[in-house]
């Protein structure tokens with residue numbers, strides 16, 4: 001089973017949890033601080049019930065509810081909460097998926113404990129952050145995501161063979177992920193309004209009208225017994241980290257130190273996802289507006305080792321370096337994944353074992369408890385990276 005976890009009115013709920021004065025009130029979280037000239041970035045359930053929703057101009061929202069509370073979005077808070085929830089999910093699945101800042105997926109194919117896991121997750125979220133989430137459980141990602149929307153807020157929905165058809169009948173086809181405005185219009189023109197209408201069409205019909213999208217929709221809706229999850233769908237396509245410096249620099253030593261740190265961060269995540277990468281990309285930008293330049297190289301032997309990734313990135317960088325460009329921001333990322341293979345060379349084996357051991361220690365005692373000596377110059381404890 002796939003578990004799809006969707007936080008309820010995430011940003012608004014966090015604000016209400018932090019400031020109890022906002023609890024139980026219609027609350028608008030604005031994209032910017034000016035309450036009359038911005039858009040609704042999130043709305044509390046009290047506001048949603050009145051018809052206020054994200055994407056709406058705040059002007060319009062205040063016409064609907066003049067006494068609504070307003071607060072400017074504080075992304076640091078939301079990212080912090082999201083990352084903490086994501087970390088917790090490793091208890092149940094070695095490879096949880098980030099669908100978005102407030103949505104996560106677990107693959108519990110090998111576990112029958114999903115109801116129990118569901119309860120543990122909901123209890124933890126409420127206890128730790130005083131907010132709620134809704135969880136959908138089904139045989140594939142599309143159905144699990146759909147299920148997570150059906151008993152919102154603070155609800156659980158399990159879609160199985162028994163309730164699938166009656167449930168699909170009650171749900172508008174626009175609720176399905178991947179069905180945007182254009183597809184919806186096309187579906188309606190073909191007489192398809194509910195998810196069950198779509199379910200009842202055969203594969204050939206959907207293929208003819210919607211190509212690959214139709215094929216995927218068909219198999220996701222009918223996939224309760226036969227749909228084999230495509231593991232690649234669940235896998236990230238690339239893993240990367242970037243950093244913006246306080247000021248532009250062309251100090252080679254400093255740049256290489258930063259490349260080392262970012263390479264190390266990438267390698268930790270690769271190992272966590274049990275991946276090795278063949279392609280390494282280096283990205284840099286001369287100013288902070290992030291219009292950057294990317295150079296990448298594919299190597300014969302895949303790696304998930306920080307030292308290797310550093311050396312490969314440094315090679316890419318040193319090709320650019322003779323011009324000694326000034327850098328304001330830089331990033332390292334890895335792609336073209338393979339499953340890691342144990343090396344036959346003793347020396348490399350020892351280095352790999354060391355990396356996994358460091359991961360274990362850092363997981364237990366906190367990130368960067370152990371780090372390569374090169375990084376001591378730029379990393380000081382207490383400073384967030």
Ligand SMILES: [Mg+2]
Pocket residue numbers: 006007008009010102
């Ligand atoms: Mg949500």
